[in-house]
Structures are given as C-alpha cells and as structure tokens.
Amino acid sequence: MANAAEDSSVYYIPDSGWYPIALAVGLIITMMGLGSYLNAMSAGESNSLTQTVIGFGIVSVVLYCWFTKVIAENQQGLVNSTVKQSYVWGMGWFIFSEVMFFAAFFGALYYVRAFAVPWLGGDGAKSLTGDYLWPDFEAVWPVMNNPGAADFPGPEQNMVAPNISNWLSYLPFWNTVILLSSSVTVHWAHSAIKAQNRSKIIIWLGITVLLGIIFLGLQVEEYVIAYSQMGLTLGSGIYGSTFFLLTGFHGFHVTLGTVILFVQFIRSIKGHFSANDCFGFEAASWYWHFVDVVWVGLFIVVYVL
Amino acid sequence: MSEAISAVDHDDHSHGPAKGITRWLFTTNHKDIGTLYLWFSFSMLLIGGVLALIVRAELFQPGLQFVSPDFFNQMTTNHGLIMVFGAIMPAFVGLANWLIPMQVGAPDMALPRMNNLSFWILPFAFGMLIATLFSEAGGLNFGWTFYAPLSTTYAPDSVTFFIFAVHLMGASSIMGSINIIATILNMRAPGMTLMKMPMFVWTWLITAYLLLAVMPVLAGLVTMMLFDIHFGTSFFNAAGGGDPLLFQHIFWFFGHPEVYIMILPAFGIVSHIIPAFARKRLFGYDSMVYAVASIAFLSFIVWAHHMFTVGMPLAGQLFFMYTTMLIAVPTGVKVFNWVSTMWRGSMTFETPMLFSIAFVVLFTIGGFSGLMLAITPADYQYHDTYFVVAHFHYVLVPGSLFSIMAAVYYWFPKWTGKMYSERLGKLHFWFSFVGVNVTFFPQHFSGLAGMPRRIPDYALQFADFNMVSSIGAFIFGFSQILFLFVLIHGIRNGKPAAARAWEGARGLEWTLPSPAPYHSFTHPPKVTDDEAHA
Numbered sequence: 075m076a077n078a079a080e081d082s083s084v085y086y087i088p089d090s091g092w093y094p095i096a097l098a099v100g101l102i103i104t105m106m107g108l109g110s111y112l113n114a115m116s117a118g119e120s121n122s123l124t125q126t127v128i129g130f131g132i133v134s135v136v137l138y139c140w141f142t143k144v145i146a147e148n149q150q151g152l153v154n155s156t157v158k159q160s161y162v163w164g165m166g167w168f169i170f171s172e173v174m175f176f177a178a179f180f181g182a183l184y185y186v187r188a189f190a191v192p193w194l195g196g197d198g199a200k201s202l203t204g205d206y207l208w209p210d211f212e213a214v215w216p217v218m219n220n221p222g223a224a225d226f227p228g229p230e231q232n233m234v235a236p237n238i239s240n241w242l243s244y245l246p247f248w249n250t251v252i253l254l255s256s257s258v259t260v261h262w263a264h265s266a267i268k269a270q271n272r273s274k275i276i277i278w279l280g281i282t283v284l285l286g287i288i289f290l291g292l293q294v295e296e297y298v299i300a301y302s303q304m305g306l307t308l309g310s311g312i313y314g315s316t317f318f319l320l321t322g323f324h325g326f327h328v329t330l331g332t333v334i335l336f337v338q339f340i341r342s343i344k345g346h347f348s349a350n351d352c353f354g355f356e357a358a359s360w361y362w363h364f365v366d367v368v369w370v371g372l373f374i375v376v377y378v379l
Numbered sequence: 380m381s382e383a384i385s386a387v388d389h390d391d392h393s394h395g396p397a398k399g400i401t402r403w404l405f406t407t408n409h410k411d412i413g414t415l416y417l418w419f420s421f422s423m424l425l426i427g428g429v430l431a432l433i434v435r436a437e438l439f440q441p442g443l444q445f446v447s448p449d450f451f452n453q454m455t456t457n458h459g460l461i462m463v464f465g466a467i468m469p470a471f472v473g474l475a476n477w478l479i480p481m482q483v484g485a486p487d488m489a490l491p492r493m494n495n496l497s498f499w500i501l502p503f504a505f506g507m508l509i510a511t512l513f514s515e516a517g518g519l520n521f522g523w524t525f526y527a528p529l530s531t532t533y534a535p536d537s538v539t540f541f542i543f544a545v546h547l548m549g550a551s552s553i554m555g556s557i558n559i560i561a562t563i564l565n566m567r568a569p570g571m572t573l574m575k576m577p578m579f580v581w582t583w584l585i586t587a588y589l590l591l592a593v594m595p596v597l598a599g600l601v602t603m604m605l606f607d608i609h610f611g612t613s614f615f616n617a618a619g620g621g622d623p624l625l626f627q628h629i630f631w632f633f634g635h636p637e638v639y640i641m642i643l644p645a646f647g648i649v650s651h652i653i654p655a656f657a658r659k660r661l662f663g664y665d666s667m668v669y670a671v672a673s674i675a676f677l678s679f680i681v682w683a684h685h686m687f688t689v690g691m692p693l694a695g696q697l698f699f700m701y702t703t704m705l706i707a708v709p710t711g712v713k714v715f716n717w718v719s720t721m722w723r724g725s726m727t728f729e730t731p732m733l734f735s736i737a738f739v740v741l742f743t744i745g746g747f748s749g750l751m752l753a754i755t756p757a758d759y760q761y762h763d764t765y766f767v768v769a770h771f772h773y774v775l776v777p778g779s780l781f782s783i784m785a786a787v788y789y790w791f792p793k794w795t796g797k798m799y800s801e802r803l804g805k806l807h808f809w810f811s812f813v814g815v816n817v818t819f820f821p822q823h824f825s826g827l828a829g830m831p832r833r834i835p836d837y838a839l840q841f842a843d844f845n846m847v848s849s850i851g852a853f854i855f856g857f858s859q860i861l862f863l864f865v866l867i868h869g870i871r872n873g874k875p876a877a878a879r880a881w882e883g884a885r886g887l888e889w890t891l892p893s894p895a896p897y898h899s900f901t902h903p904p905k906v907t908d909d910e911a912h913a
Contacts, residue, residue, distance in 0.1 A: 085566065087487045087898065090397055090405035094496035101550075102503035105543040112609045113536045140492070156565060160489035163561040171553050171595045178599025178629055182614060190622035200690055203617065222618025309611035312620030319606060 086152045093143070097136045104129030141337075145346070145354070158353055165357040169364050172327070176368055179323065183316045183375060187215050191312070194221055220311035229314055230305035233296075235378045246377045249292050250369065253328075256285035257366045260335070260359045267347050267355060275347065279339045282362070286332035293325045320376055327365045334358045395897050404499075407491035408897060409476045410794075412498050416473025417787070419501060421863070423465030424780075426509070428856050430458040435818075435852040437835055438845050451835035452520035457512060459523025463641070464548050465505050467775065470783045471644040472497075472555050475583050477794065479559060481888035481895060482577045484568025484904045489561035497554040504547035511537035522833060524634070527615035527626040531607045538608065542601040549594040556587035556594075563587075568887070570906035574668065577886050578661065581668050582647030585675045589636045589643070592679070597633040600626070624689055631682035639678045642742075642774060643671055645782030646713060649735045652789050653717050655883040656732035657724025663716040670709035670716075677706050687758045696755045703753035707746065714743055729881070730804030734785035737777055737812050745773030748823065763833075766826025772819045776855075777812075784811070784862065791866070792880035796894035797873025803865045810858035817851025885910055 107125030114121035147153055193200040195213025204211055208221035216234060220226040233246070241247040263278035297318075300306040308318050338358045341347065347355055396402045396411065406412060433454045437445050446454070476494065480487055488494045512518040516536035521529035530538055563584045567576070576584075604626075606612040613619020615626045646667075654661045661667065683691060683699040691699075717739050726732070748770040752758050761767060784807075791799050821844040826832075830841045837845065876893040887910055891899060 084901065085486050087491055088407055090401070090407050090495075091492065092405050094492050095404050095499045097496055098499040098503055101500065101547060102507065105547060106507060106540070109539040109543050112605075113539050116609050117536075157489075159565050160561040163564055164490055164493075164557050167557045167560055167591055168553070171557075171591045174592050175595035175599050178596040178603075181596075181632070182599075182603065182625055182629065185625050185628060186621065190617075190625060191620055193622075194617060194620065198692065207617070217620045220613070220618065220620050222616075226613055226616075226619035307611075308606065309613075311613050315603075315606070315612035315614050315619070315621065319603070319612070323602075 084154070086147070086154065086157050088147070091143075093136050093140045097133060097140070100129050100132030100136055102129075104133060145341075148351070149346075161353055161357070165360060169360060172364065173368075176320075176323070176371075179316070179320050180371065180375065183320065186312050186316065191215060191217060216313040217311055218313070226309060226311040227305075229307070229310040232304070232306065232313060233300070233317060233377060245292060245296055246373060249289055249296075250373050252285050252289045252292070253366050253369050256282045256289070257363055259285065260362050263342075264352075264355065264359055267342075267352050268349050270349055272342065272345065275342045276339070279335065279342055283332060283335050283339055286328060286335065286362075290325060290328055290332065293321065293328075296321075317376060320372055324365065324368055324372055327368070331358070331362050331365050334361060405495070407487070407495055409480050409488045409491070409494065409899075410895070410897065412488075412494050413473045413476030413478075414794075415498050416469050416476060416501075419498075420466050420470035420473060420783075423461050423469070423505065424859065427458050427461035427466055428859060430454045430461065432852060432856050434458065435849040438837070439849040440846070441837055441839055441842050443836055446835065448835045449517065449520055452522070452833070453512060453518040455833055456519045456522055456525075457509070460508065460519070461505070462775075463523065463637070464545075465501075465508075467641045467779050467783070468552065469501060471583075471586070471641070471779075472552075474579075474644065474648070474783070474786050474790075475555075475559055478790065478888065479562055479580055479583060480566070481793075481891060481899045482580050482886055483563060483566060483571060484887050484900045484906065485562060485566035486898045486901050488558050489566055490558045493554050494558050497551045497558065500547050500551040504544045504551070507540050507547075508544040511540050514540075524630060525604075526630070527604065527607070527623050531604055531615055534608070539605070542605050545601045546598055549598045552590050552594045556590040559583055559587040560591075568900070568903040568906050574665065575906065577647075578650035578664070578667060579644065579647035582643040582650075582671055585671050586640050586643045589640050589675055589678065593633040593636045593640075596629060597637075600629045600633065603629075624686075627686050627689065628683065631685045632679075634685065635682040636675075636678040638771075638774075639674060641779045643675065645738070645742075645779050646671060648782045648786045648789075649717060649738050651884075651886070652731045652735040652785055653720050653739075655789070655881050655885070656729060656735075657721045657726050658883040659720055659724045661716070662719035662722075663712070666712055667716055670712045673709040674706060677702060677709070681706065684753055684758075687755050688762045700753055700755045704750065707750055710746055714739060714746075729788075729801060730799075730808055731785045731789035733805065733808045733812075734781045734788065737808070738781045738785065741773055741777035741781070741815070745770055745775075745778055748773065761826065763831055764826040765822040765830045765832055768832050769819050769822035769826055772822070776819065777815050781811070781815075787866070789881070789884075790888070791869060792876030792893050793888055793891070793895055795870050795873065796876055796892075797869055798876045798880070799865055799869030799873055803861070803868065807858060807861045807865050810861060811855060814851050814855030814858055818848050818855055819851070821845075821847045821851075 104126055107123070107127075107129055111121045111123055111126060189198075192198060192213045194204045194208065194211055196204040196209075196211075197213065204213075204221075211221040212219070216229075216232040218228045218232065220228050235241070235246070236244055259278050260282045263275050263282060266272075266274035266278055306314055306317070308314055335358050338355045341354060346352075396408065397405070403411060403415060406415075431454075433446065434451065437443075437451055476488065479485075514535075514537045518535070519525075519537055519541050521534060521538075525538075525541070563576070563580055603612070603614040607614055607616065613621040615621050615623050617623065650661055650667060681699055681703045683695060684703045687696060687699070721736075728736075748766065752761055752767065752770060788799060788804055791797075825841045825844040825848075828841065830837055830844075878892050879889040880893055887900075887904055887906070888895065890904065890910065
C-alpha cells in the first residue's frame with residue numbers, strides 16, 4: 075500500500091475500525107437523552123441533560139479521532155488524487171444537502187407569506203377559515219396580532235429593516251458586513267496558501283475565525299434584545315417561528331463553520347497545508363461561503379422584504 | 380473473462396475478512412455492508428409484515444375483533460414507516476453496496492468508513508422507533524404520513540423519539556447517497572463512459588440525487604414539528620398564523636420524490652434481468668436513461684396531487700394534475716422498452732425472470748390506477764379510500780419488493796457462489812404472486828365502492844372483499860418464510876455457481892469469480908463493448 079500515492083489506479087481502502095459504530099452509538103445516546111429531556115421538559119417534570127452530554131462527548135471524541143486519522147493517512151501518502159476527488163464530491167454534495175435543509179425553512183416562510191396568512195385574512199380560495207374563526211384578523215406581514223391571540227400573543231416589535239438611511243444603526247446590517255468580509259478574508263487565506271506564505275495564512279484565517287465569533291456574539295445580542303425588549307419569542311406566532319428558526323439554524327451553522335475554521339487555523343499553525351494539498355482548508359472555506367450565501371438570502375427575505 | 384479474474388487474484392490488497400463479530404461491526408467492505416443492509420431490511424420486512432397481518436386479521440370481518448382502534452392506528456402507522464424506511468430503502472442501498480463497485484469496476488465504495496456509519500445508524504434508529512410501540516404514552520398513531528396536527532397537537536409523547544429517529548435515518552440516507560455519487564462519478568473503470576454505465580448504476584445515481592434533495596427537507600419538516608411541540612412555535616397552527624396545510628406541502632415535497640426513490644432502482648434491476656433471460660440487449664438503452672432522468676425531474680413538481688381535496692386554488696389543482704399525467708410518458712417508454720426487449724427473445728423463465736415479468740405487468744397496473752388518481756375531479760371520489768391503498772401497494776409490493784426479490788435471486792450466485800433451488804424459488808414466486816394479487820386486487824373494488832382507509836371497522840357491504848384480501852395477505856406473508864428458507868437452503872446446500880451464472884448475463888460483475896473476491900477489482904478492468912450497456 076505504500077506505493078498507493080504513485081499508482082493512481084490503486085484506491086486506498088481503509089482497514090476496518092471502530093470509529094463509525096462508536097459514532098453511531100454516540101448519536102443514539104445523544105438523541106435518546108435529548109428526547110427524554112424534551113418530553114420531561116414539556117410535561118413540566120424534572121429533567122437532566124446528563125445523557126445528552128455523555129452522548130455528545132462520545133460523538134466529539136470519535137470525530138476528533140476520526141479526523142486525526144484521516145489527516146495522518148494523508149500525511150503518510152496513502153491518499154492519492156482519486157481518493158481526494160472522492161472527498162471533493164463528498165463535501166460538495168453534503169453542502170447541497172444543507173442547501174435543501176434551508177430550502178425547507180425558506181419554503182415555509184414563502185408559503186406562509188404568500189398563501190397562509192392572506193387566506194387567514196379572508197383572501198382567495200380558503201377565505202372561509204378566516205371568515206368563520208377569526209373575522210377580525212388582519213393579514214399583514216410581519217404578523218403582529220395573531221389570529222388566536224390568547225394562545226399566541228403577538229410580538230410587540232419586529233426585526234424588519236428600517237429605511238436604508240438608518241442602516242448604520244441597524245444590527246443585522248452590520249452582521250451582513252461582518253459575514254461578507256469574513257468570506258473575503260477566508261479567500262485571502264486561500265490565496266496565501268497558494269503562495270505558501272504561512273504567516274499570512276495564519277493571520278487571515280485567524281481574522282476569519284474572529285469575525286465568525288463576533289457575528290455569533292451579535293446574534294446572541296439580537297436574541298437577547300428580542301426576548302427582553304421586543305417581546306419577540308418563539309411563541310409569538312408565525313413571525314417569531316420563522317424568524318428564530320431561520321436565523322437560529324443559520325447561527326448553528328455559523329457555529330459549526332467557526333469550529334471547522336478554527337481547526338484549520340490550528341492545522342495551518344502546524345504547517346499542514348501546501349499549495350496543492352489543502353483540501354481540509356478548502357472544504358472548510360466552501361462551507362463558510364455557503365453559510366455566507368445563506369445569510370445574504372436571509373437578510374433579504376427575513377429582514378428587508 | 381479470465382484476464383479480468385487474474386487481475387484481481389491475490390496481490391497485497393486482498394486480505395480477507397476479519398474473524399468473528401468485529402467483521403460486521405467494524406467492516407469497511409462494501410460486500411459486508413451490503414449484506415448487513417440486506418439482512419437488516421429483511422428483518423424489517425418481517426416485522427412490518429407482522430404488523431400488516433395484525434391489520435388484516437382485524438379487517439377479516441366487520442366489527443372490532445382483536446385490537447382497539449388506537450392500537451389499530453399504531454399498527455398501520457408503524458407498518459408504513461417500517462416498510463418504507465426500514466425495508467424497501469435499506470434493501471436498495473444494500474443492493475447498491477453489493478453491486479455498484481462490481482458493476483463500475485471499482486475495488487470498493489468511495490468512502491468506506493462513512494459507509495459503515497450510514498449502516499450502523501439504522502439499527503439504532505429503528506430500535507428507538509420500534510421501542511415507541513411499547514412506551515407508556517402509547518405508540519405512534521398518526522399514520523405514516525404523520526400529518527399535523529395529529530402528529531403535533533394531538534400526538535403521544537413518543538413522537539419526540541420518532542422525530543429523532545427520522546433525523547438519524549435521514550443522516551444515514553444522505554451519507555449513503557454521497558457515497559454512491561462519489562463512487563459512480565469517481566471510480567468507474569477506464570472506458571466506462573456515462574452512457575455505457577449499467578442501468579442499475581444509472582438509476583441509483585439519479586436516486587441518490589433525489590435522496591440528497593429531499594431527505595434534508597424531511598429533516599427540516601420534523602424539526603418544525605419538534606419546535607411546534609416543545610418550543611411553542613406555530614408553523615402548523617393557524618391560531619398562530621401558521622397552517623396545517625404547510626405541513627402537507629413540505630411533507631409531499633419530500634414524499635413524492637421519495638416514492639420514486641423506492642422505484643427507480645427497481646427499474647434498474649429489471650433492466651438487467653429481462654435482457655439476461657431474453658438473451659437480447661436492452662431495447663432503447665439511451666431512452667431508458669433519459670426516461671429515468673425525466674421521471675426524477677417531474678417528481679419535484681407533482682407533490683400536491685396527494686392533496687387535491689384540501690381546497691387548493693383551481694390553478695394549483697390543474698397544474699398538479701397535468702404534471703402528474705405527464706409522468707406516464709417516460710414511464711410508458713420504460714414499459715414499452717422492457718416489452719420490446721422480450722419481443723422475439725429466446726426467453727427462459729427462471730425465478731428472477733418470473734419476478735421481473737410480474738413486476739412489469741403488476742407495476743403497470745399500479746401505474747394505471749395512479750393515472751386514475753391523477754385526474755383531480757375523479758380523485759375527489761377516490762381520495763383516502765382503499766383504492767389509494769390498492770394503488771400504492773401495487774407499485775410498492777409487486778413493484779419495488781418484487782424487484783428486490785428478483786435481484787436477490789439473480790445475483791445470489793455471484794454473492795454466495797452457490798445456486799439456489801430453482802424449484803423452491805419458483806414455488807416462492809407463485810405463492811407471492813398469487814398472494815399479492817388476492818390481497819390487493821379486491822381493494823380496488825372496496826375502494827371504488829367507498830371504503831375509507833385507516834379504519835378498524837367497516838360497513839357490511841365491504842365484508843367479502845376484505846375477507847378475500849385478508850386471506851391473500853396471510854398467503855403472501857407466510858410465503859416470505861419460504862423465501863427465507865430458499866435463501867438459507869441455497870447458501871448451505873446449493874450447487875456451486877459458475878462465474879457467469881446465467882448465460883445471458885452481461886456486465887463486469889459476471890467477469891468476477893463466484894463468489895466475488897472480498898475486494899472486487901483492485902486494478903480497474905478493461906470495459907469491453909460486450910460487457911458495457913448491460
């Protein structure tokens with residue numbers, strides 16, 4: 075197998091190992107723990123996250139070992155260009171599946187704004203629901219007064235963008251600036267890898283990670299303001315539901331992307347990347363560009379329009 | 380043929396399987412993982428089958444005999460979920476694992492460790508799903524389509540575990556699809572251009588894209604449910620400005636491509652078996668490929684034909700009616716091509732061929748009833764009746780399931796190196812064929828006469844049809860025990876099989892010895908014209 079890298083017709087098949095099944099065990103422990111926790115929470119019983127944390131610990135440890143091994147295999151020269159091409163396809167189509175995950179939420183937002191809310195307000199083919207159940211409901215977006223206001227008290231304020239001249243004091247605008255800049259800095263880090271300038275790699279990658287963390291900090295700030303000052307919560311009806319799930323899952327992906335980029339940051343300090351062997355970095359940067367593009371879509375349809 | 384065999388003969392790479400249980404737990408080998416998938420799927424088939432027989436036993440006569448209505452609902456729900464996600468889908472992934480590396484001339488799947496992960500997630504996820512049947516709060520009882528608000532506001536607590544089980548099996552499917560795409564796009568032997576790929580490989584490539592496009596949507600959907608249930612959001616609650624219909628739209632945006640995920644690989648299988656036993660090349664290979672691609676594309680723009688009666692705007696109803704009927708065109712192309720392949724062939728009728736011919740005939744019946752359901756005004760009459768049950772069981776049982784059985788018989792010699800007993804195989808076929816028709820054909824009539832689906836009791840005029848249907852179900856169910864016996868008998872006592880076990884079989888997998896070596900092709904084989912286009 076030592077000659078695998080030279081002989082492009084020999085494909086590297088890793089030996090059997092315990093990582094995959096250990097990861098599966100970790101996942102099921104996490105999920106079952108989380109399920110019990112949520113059920114107890116909703117029933118108002120005492121609950122604990124211990125099992126979830128243990129499961130998540132197993133998942134993290136296994137992932138760490140797994141990636142370490144893959145990196146080591148590459149450094150031993152076992153991974154030839156065909157295998158690397160498989161990694162490229164793998165990451166590319168994984169990102170496509172993530173796009174479709176967000177498509178479900180964007181689609182839900184579109185359906186609610188274009189059909190469900192107008193129908194509730196008495197429009198079109200399904201006007202009877204609105205007429206009979208909630209004749210007073212007025213269809214506007216964002217929905218500030220929900221049809222069943224007893225169960226779903228509407229938000230006091232919403233996050234919709236102000237006039238463009240006031241954007242300098244509008245937090246989501248700055249978040250957009252931060253995230254877009256981070257896409258540029260991660261690209262500069264890539265150029266630095268191509269130019270084999272390690273100190274520049276480290277600087278630009280470090281700045282990218284920092285921008286990611288700042289973005290997340292501002293998102294947390296926004297959520298705190300929403301909950302404490304604007305009365306905008308998950309329970310404020312369809313506006314709060316779509317707002318928090320879209321921005322929340324995006325934030326979750328930014329967190330993941332920041333962790334991945336941080337790993338690449340450590341690896342670049344260790345000198346792992348060369349001009350034509352840096353797929354770990356490239357995969358991370360694709361992922362970062364992807365979360366960036368999702369944010370632009372979010373900024374337009376959740377905040378501006 | 381012998382050159383190809385010598386190329387794979389022992390070099391430094393051909394270490395055999397590990398000993399003991401760790402072989403199966405830790406394996407990265409596509410054949411081992413394929414075997415695991417297939418046995419897992421078979422055990423799910425038996426469990427899901429038992430649930431179906433409980434349903435049919437209750438429906439044998441009008442009135443409540445054996446189970447309570449709530450338990451009846453749990454049976455139909457879990458039967459559907461287990462059969463769709465546990466039996467049919469994993470069986471096709473198992474076949475993909477076994478066959479695709481051999482058919483494209485690769486040593487293994489592209490990402491072998493992830494392959495192991497995508498399998499081992501499944502037993503745990505289904506363990507959790509099935510365990511909900513025994514939970515204190517009661518099992519899942521909202522139908523396999525889990526429409527909100529049945530699955531949110533009115534759901535038992537176990538729904539939380541159902542949601543996480545769906546997340547896990549979705550992750551498994553996505554990883555499996557990525558693996559299959561990488562294998563097909565990246566590991567074909569030199570000379571195997573896209574339009575020389577075997578049909579099974581083509582159909583799976585397209586299926587993998589369907590999975591990648593819709594499994595994440597399903598994950599998003601159950602995530603919205605989770606938040607509606609536990610965090611007070613109102614996606615599917617009109618009181619908060621949401622809409623229960625939103626659930627159905629997202630569900631069927633996943634659900635309709637999902638239907639084709641369960642039938643496209645079946646098309647591929649039949650496109651191998653019919654040419655082999657008609658001793659002719661597949662008629663119209665190119666049009667077969669384009670037909671599969673068209674069906675896959677159309678599957679994204681027909682979803683609301685499952686929802687004609689919910690009160691959509693007229694324009695929506697018309698759009699979804701016409702696009703749905705359009706699917707009959709590429710599907711018709713496929714059926715005509717299979718028939719033309721048989722035309723003037725020198726046909727023999729071994730078990731895989733019998734299952735394949737039954738597939739073509741019975742799947743076409745299921746297709747025609749689908750066409751009837753596509754007509755919006757007519758669907759107002761058929762909606763949620765046993766006619767729908769008959770329709771989708773005709774495409775799923777003598778469709779998908781028969782193709783899987785055909786594949787198992789056809790490639791059995793390649794997998795095990797042994798021949799199954801042809802006599803027993805045929806016996807299994809005839810019992811299954813009779814059983815399946817006796818079960819589902821009468822349901823067309825009870826449905827057209829107005830019997831609703833998903834009820835434990837029914838009006839007296841449906842009694843005869845239901846009695847016949849239940850008898851058929853028990854025949855079909857127990858004949859699968861025979862299937863198990865045929866397989867075990869073949870593995871233990873079968874006669875040794877030749878490398879090319881069927882004289883008409885084409886494709887790279889038949890150039891390998893039987894049983895195929897542990898790593899299929901360590902060096903890429905030459906793709907001759909004779910073995911291409913299989």
